[in-house]
Amino acid sequence: MITRRIARWIDDRVGAASLAKKALDKVFPDHWSFMLGELALYSFVLLILPGVYLTFFFVPSSREVVYHGSYAPLRGVHMSEAYRSTLQISFDVRAGLVMRQIHHWAALVFVGASVAHLMRIFFTGAFRRPREANWIIGLTMLLLAMANGFTGYSLPDDLLSGTGLRIAYSIVLSIPLVGERLAFLIFGGEFPTKDIISRLFVIHILIVPVAIGILISVHLALVARQKHTQFAGPGRTEHNVVGSKLWPTFTAKTIGLMFFVFAALSALGGLVQVNPVWLYGPFVPAAVSAGSQPDWYLGWLEGALRVMPPWEIRAFGFEIPNPFYPGVLLPGLFFGVLYLWPFLEARFTKDHEEHHLVERPRDRPLRTALGMAGLTLVAIFFFAGGNDIIASQFNLSINGVTWAFRVLLIVAPPVVGLLTYRICKELTARGVPPETPPAFEEIVRTPSGGFVEAEPTPH
Amino acid sequence: MSRTGVERATARIAVGLAITTVAALGLAGTYIAGGQSQVEGVLLALALGSLGYAFVVGSKHLLPRGPFVEERTELASTPEEQLAFAKDFDAFLQPGEPLARRKFLLRMLGAAAGALGIAALFPIASLGPDPDNKLKVTKWRKGARVVDEQGELVRVNTLKVGGALTVFPEGHLDAADSQAILIRAQSQPFTTRPGREHWTPEGYVAYSKICTHAGCPVGLYQRQLQRLLCPCHQSTFEVLEGAKPVFGPATRSLPQLPLMVDDEGVLRARRDFDSPVGPGFWDRDR
Numbered sequence: 001m002i003t004r005r006i007a008r009w010i011d012d013r014v015g016a017a018s019l020a021k022k023a024l025d026k027v028f029p030d031h032w033s034f035m036l037g038e039l040a041l042y043s044f045v046l047l048i049l050p051g052v053y054l055t056f057f058f059v060p061s062s063r064e065v066v067y068h069g070s071y072a073p074l075r076g077v078h079m080s081e082a083y084r085s086t087l088q089i090s091f092d093v094r095a096g097l098v099m100r101q102i103h104h105w106a107a108l109v110f111v112g113a114s115v116a117h118l119m120r121i122f123f124t125g126a127f128r129r130p131r132e133a134n135w136i137i138g139l140t141m142l143l144l145a146m147a148n149g150f151t152g153y154s155l156p157d158d159l160l161s162g163t164g165l166r167i168a169y170s171i172v173l174s175i176p177l178v179g180e181r182l183a184f185l186i187f188g189g190e191f192p193t194k195d196i197i198s199r200l201f202v203i204h205i206l207i208v209p210v211a212i213g214i215l216i217s218v219h220l221a222l223v224a225r226q227k228h229t230q231f232a233g234p235g236r237t238e239h240n241v242v243g244s245k246l247w248p249t250f251t252a253k254t255i256g257l258m259f260f261v262f263a264a265l266s267a268l269g270g271l272v273q274v275n276p277v278w279l280y281g282p283f284v285p286a287a288v289s290a291g292s293q294p295d296w297y298l299g300w301l302e303g304a305l306r307v308m309p310p311w312e313i314r315a316f317g318f319e320i321p322n323p324f325y326p327g328v329l330l331p332g333l334f335f336g337v338l339y340l341w342p343f344l345e346a347r348f349t350k351d352h353e354e355h356h357l358v359e360r361p362r363d364r365p366l367r368t369a370l371g372m373a374g375l376t377l378v379a380i381f382f383f384a385g386g387n388d389i390i391a392s393q394f395n396l397s398i399n400g401v402t403w404a405f406r407v408l409l410i411v412a413p414p415v416v417g418l419l420t421y422r423i424c425k426e427l428t429a430r431g432v433p434p435e436t437p438p439a440f441e442e443i444v445r446t447p448s449g450g451f452v453e454a455e456p457t458p459h
Numbered sequence: 460m461s462r463t464g465v466e467r468a469t470a471r472i473a474v475g476l477a478i479t480t481v482a483a484l485g486l487a488g489t490y491i492a493g494g495q496s497q498v499e500g501v502l503l504a505l506a507l508g509s510l511g512y513a514f515v516v517g518s519k520h521l522l523p524r525g526p527f528v529e530e531r532t533e534l535a536s537t538p539e540e541q542l543a544f545a546k547d548f549d550a551f552l553q554p555g556e557p558l559a560r561r562k563f564l565l566r567m568l569g570a571a572a573g574a575l576g577i578a579a580l581f582p583i584a585s586l587g588p589d590p591d592n593k594l595k596v597t598k599w600r601k602g603a604r605v606v607d608e609q610g611e612l613v614r615v616n617t618l619k620v621g622g623a624l625t626v627f628p629e630g631h632l633d634a635a636d637s638q639a640i641l642i643r644a645q646s647q648p649f650t651t652r653p654g655r656e657h658w659t660p661e662g663y664v665a666y667s668k669i670c671t672h673a674g675c676p677v678g679l680y681q682r683q684l685q686r687l688l689c690p691c692h693q694s695t696f697e698v699l700e701g702a703k704p705v706f707g708p709a710t711r712s713l714p715q716l717p718l719m720v721d722d723e724g725v726l727r728a729r730r731d732f733d734s735p736v737g738p739g740f741w742d743r744d745r
Binding site: 025026027030094095097098101102130163166167169170171173174175176177178179180181183184185186187188189190191192225226227235238239240241242243244245248249250252253255256257258259260262263264266267268269270271285286287288289290291292305306307308309310311312314317318319320321322323326354356387388398399402 | 496503504517531534675740744745
């Protein structure tokens with residue numbers, strides 16, 4: 001009753017009832033893979049809540065202090081205020097550790113869900129006209145998410161994050177012509193600098209989250225305007241959407257999913273330790289630990305840095321240093337191809353039509369094969385990022401492991417691509433029945449005794 | 460939906476919501492009792508998971524299932540609509556309008572906005588100093604005394620053969636670009652490379668500790684192999700041969716610090732490193 005009165009009060013002033021009704025009646029197709037984007041959305045939501053809480057305790061400062069908190073092994077150690085406040089959040093702020101760990105896990109899952117969502121869009125061709133803009137926005141959000149993940153785990157100013165920052169600085173430094181200047185602008189001077197933590201903080205809690213928030217709004221507005229894609233099936237055509245209405249069924253389902261995501265991340269945050277910075281110790285420029293690895297989504301770049309042969313270009317006293325190729329060129333090319341993919345594909349297939357029915361991966365063997373080859377490449381780079389762990393766990397020579405990865409990088413992508421192509425062709429040739437039951441005709445007996453085909457009904 | 464199905468769903472939802480309530484109360488209780496990360500995580504997961512369960516069961520069994528069909532409308536506007544929009548948008552440029560004959564004002568607006576934009580970019584330069592030759596020099600000077608990380612002077616008997624130590628120039632313990640790894644590789648002086656005679660008094664050799672690949676501290680001295688290994692990307696350097704890279708992505712040797720021993724037996728630098736320290740950059744060799 002009270003909600004109805006509030007609704008009427010608002011509508012009297014803005015007159016939104018007909019618009020709102022249309023929104024409530026909006027139909028969303030049902031398919032499990034369409035929830036991947038929602039997973040990303042809800043992990044982003046859960047990033048913000050504990051994230052804001054953490055800002056009330058974290059001190060983004062490099063000022064040197066001495067630790068006197070409750071974590072005994074580090075008492076009396078000189079460290080930055082940033083590191084001390086992270087220790088305080090972890091040991092002395094009640095509910096602080098669980099908040100910190102939920103925040104970190106949510107970040108890991110946010111990027112993971114985004115990548116899974118990206119793969120769904122890619123392999124089903126959902127990026128095709130008219131959804132090219134949303135593809136570009138989505139990729140941009142993925143890059144921003146990776147960047148913010150990196151700035152986030154760099155904030156505690158522990159030894160591991162300091163090592164990561166140092167490598168990032170070296171990669172910026174390697175950019176031809178402007179690298180030196182750019183690295184000094186970003187870091188405020190030659191590494192290590194006093195400024196970087198407070199700068200990363202502003203980027204991490206203001207600039208990038210706001211940018212992601214804006215892009216999510218546009219992303220969803222475009223989905224609403226263009227309506228969701230759907231798989232082919234009985235009653236489903238290029239000209240309709242078949243599924244649940246936004247209100248109430250889809251809303252209840254997606255809220256349920258949201259709480260499942262929150263629950264899973266809470267369980268991880270409470271039970272599975274992540275980034276135990278107190279074990280790494282504070283950042284000291286002359287120290288480093290073996291087995292240093294970034295968070296998972298940067299693992300492929302770490303691997304690329306490790307397997308890169310000792311090559312670089314030098315001429316006339318100028319050089320393009322080694323880290324440029326794996327650190328800048330590789331991700332630049334990879335994401336460049338991804339950004340252009342909808343346009344490249346339209347050009348090569350000469351298909352400039354609008355598409356609202358998505359495809360099964362097997363229906364497009366070449367795209368699926370190329371996608372799998374690219375994925376294989378990234379996966380091998382990722383595992384190469386753990387070459388030292390692999391070598392020590394299996395008692396192998398680190399040089400041998402690195403060489404094996406170099407060979408795999410050349411051999412495996414084409415092999416996987418060819419295999420994928422063959423499998424797709426086989427599956428289509430065999431005519432494996434589609435996931436949805438075939439359409440059937442409904443025959444209706446008329447009062448006069450004749451039979452007519454009824455209007456096809458969606459199932 | 461059969462009657463029993465609805466009733467079963469109702470019961471499941473009720474149980475879910477009850478668990479959420481109990482777990483939430485437990486969560487509050489945990490906080491009051493002093494907090495415990497694992498318990499907080501489990502109770503929160505239980506509360507949220509049961510809530511999600513209630514919603515999903517409800518959406519499956521108690522809400523209209525459809526399927527519903529919504530027709531797609533044409534996304535693009537009709538050519539007439541597009542034309543009408545363009546006409547309204549260009550209204551101020553239609554014949555007879557003052558601006559139609561004064562288009563230079565629009566060009567000037569563009570120029571003004573551009574100038575303002577460019578002027579607004581300059582303050583970005585305040586974010587960092589000019590690199591100058593900061594990347595090419597360190598704090599090592601002729602005669603600088605060698606100290607360890609605590610600032611203790613390093614003497615000729617500080618290390619045994621096979622020992623290694625991180626060192627700085629005296630008075631510059633915070634100069635990260637000056638960190639060097641001091642190794643007593645042998646008991647006698649040796650020559651790492653032609654032209655570097657007398658740089659290794661009593662078998663002491665010092666190299667920049669900053670990897671020439673990506674700047675990590677080259678922390679692992681492999682005594683048996685006489686090699687230095689960077690733990691970040693496994694660049695490996697030959698200690699007896701001027702720290703030339705023998706494996707991994709590094710392309711350049713670690714810069715060597717020429718050493719000498721003064722009358723009091725204290726290690727000193729003869730001068731700065733033989734080349735710029737740290738990872739490569741565009742005009743490093745100029």
